[in-house]
Amino acid sequence: MDWTRGYVTDMGYTYGYYGELNPQRARLALLNAGLACPEVTTACELGFGQGLSANIHAAASGVQWYATDFNPVQASFAQTLASASGAKLRLFDDAFEAFCARTDLPDFDFIGLHGIWSWISNANRAVIVDFLRRKLKVGGVLYISYNTLPGWGTFAPMRKLMAQHAEVMSAPGAGRETRINGAIEFIDRFSALNPVFLRANPQVAERMEKLKNLSRNYLAHEYFNADWEPMYFSDLHDHLSQAKLNYACSANLMESVDVVNLTPSQIEFLSQIPHVAMRETMRDFIGNLQFRRDYWVKGSHKLDRSGLRDALGAMRVVLHSPPDSIALTIKTPVGEATLSETVYKPFIQALADHKPHSLGEISQVLSKAGIDASQLIQCAILLVSMNHLSVAQEASAVSQAAKTANALNLQMMQMARSNDDIHELASPVTGGGFSANRFIQLFLLARQQGQKTPRQWAEFAWRHIKEYGQSILKEGKALQGEEENLAELTALAEQFEQKQLPLYKALQIA
Ligand SMILES: C[S@@+](CC[C@H](N)C(=O)[O-])C[C@H]1O[C@@H](n2cnc3c(N)ncnc32)[C@H](O)[C@@H]1O
DSSP states (O other): OOTTTTOOOSSOOOOOOOGGGSHHHHHHHHHHTTBOOOOOSEEEEESOTTOHHHHHHHHTSSOEEEEEOSOHHHHHHHHHHHHHHTOSEEEEOOOHHHHHTOSSOOOEEEEEESSOGGGSOHHHHHHHHHHHHHHEEEEEEEEEEEEBTTTTTTTHHHHHHHHHHHHHTSOTTOOHHHHHHHHHHHHHHHHTTOOHHHHHSTHHHHHHHHHHTSOHHHHHHHHOSSOOOOBOHHHHHHHHHTTTEEEEEESSGGGGOHHHHSOHHHHHHHHTOOOHHHHHHHHHHHHTOSEEEEEEEETOOBOOHHHHHHHHHHOEEEEOSOGGGOOSEEEETTEEEEOOHHHHHHHHHHTTTOSOEEHHHHHHHHHTTTOOHHHHHHHHHHHHHTTSEEEEOOHHHHHHHHHHHHHHHHHHHHHTTTOOOOOEEEETTTTEEEEOOHHHHHHHHHHHTTOOSHHHHHHHHHHHHHHTTOOOEETTEEOOHHHHHHHHHHHHHHHIIIIIHHHHHHTTOO
């Protein structure tokens, strides 16, 4: 039988990084839910795509990672990064069935799968559930994301049409991109007929318009696999119960704070549903969620009050946005929420030196201003979800990871000389990724090679961009000639030096 089993393998996946796979993030989310989190020493990622998350998490922490993805082109790319970093990471190109049957794997404290569950067969889902049952330690954490019902209810028929068109209406041998474009054109022609389906579901046409602009690589993997099944939370719950897993909390930290996502009467309605599967399913109906990211635990247990206070007090966090750039008004599913200045301003101020501080230390400072522990953890959760703050590792773990994180970053920055695929670098402080666009990576590389001024960093970047016949885009237009390109790059490098470099230094990326 064909090894791909109908999965798209002729177009590489995007180079995404997912912070939810960082066990440090899981620790914060679990503690926020009052739950114990194990110390993670062994971790596993199933279906790693291009392997950016697995590489970053292994290189930026002391955790021993194992991971598999059956696409050998992707596995080979991921292995290139792993050999450059020398991190504790074993990467395989095994299909799930073969990987999960291996006898040379340890038991895991953390297993993660992002963007996998909805795109595989029922047989593969059973393989994964069995793996979780056997190989996730008691107390271990699962991170899983998946396409959710009812959110996909109205668009699922369109995905069916597109996948079917690509399969039966394209010329045999037509490339994947041609088939995707053909399917989109077909839907366009169908939509022009003013069909009752579209009139009954007006948001479908709007969503179809947005879809047209997405990268074909992304579309290939999201919509054109043989297997594609969105699921109700309660059905996922039935699957994972077989592996003795309990639902812990959302890994989407913004979604885990009810007061910013739900109205008071919605909170009240949900609080009256003691059955977790029913409650979470109703939450998805209220929010019409299309994608869930969650943490599950094998045998989760609530910490007692002093255990929770100690664990939270010891947790270190680091601020990685300039304090004055942090907006306290956020968009939420129920409108807008304005975060309290009297709570958030002092919290942000206590972290303004961009060094890791424990929540216990911050609590001592802020208790004088009447800010209590529950407000403190909500600050941490929302600022992490807004990407201004991260959990920081223990100081010993930071120094242990510095060498492998630097080696991985060097490899990725060298790749940025010729392409714009990767937009992330590894921080030994957070054990995770931190966003860095191609220009920033080239400026950092120039700096590492001894170039001192923003002008020199810009010249270095321009040399590499020019070498591949590329130029800088400004407001959607390609800049013309050396002078225009260099002027723009120099302005970007100056801005980088003033505003962003201190943050990269704080995260030990620069
Ligand atoms: C939608 S992509 C997600 C990749 C990655 N987790 C991410 O989010 O960037 C799904 C990945 O699963 C891999 N995959 C699909 N079926 C598989 C199987 N049976 N065994 C191993 N890997 C598989 C694919 O090659 C692909 O890289």
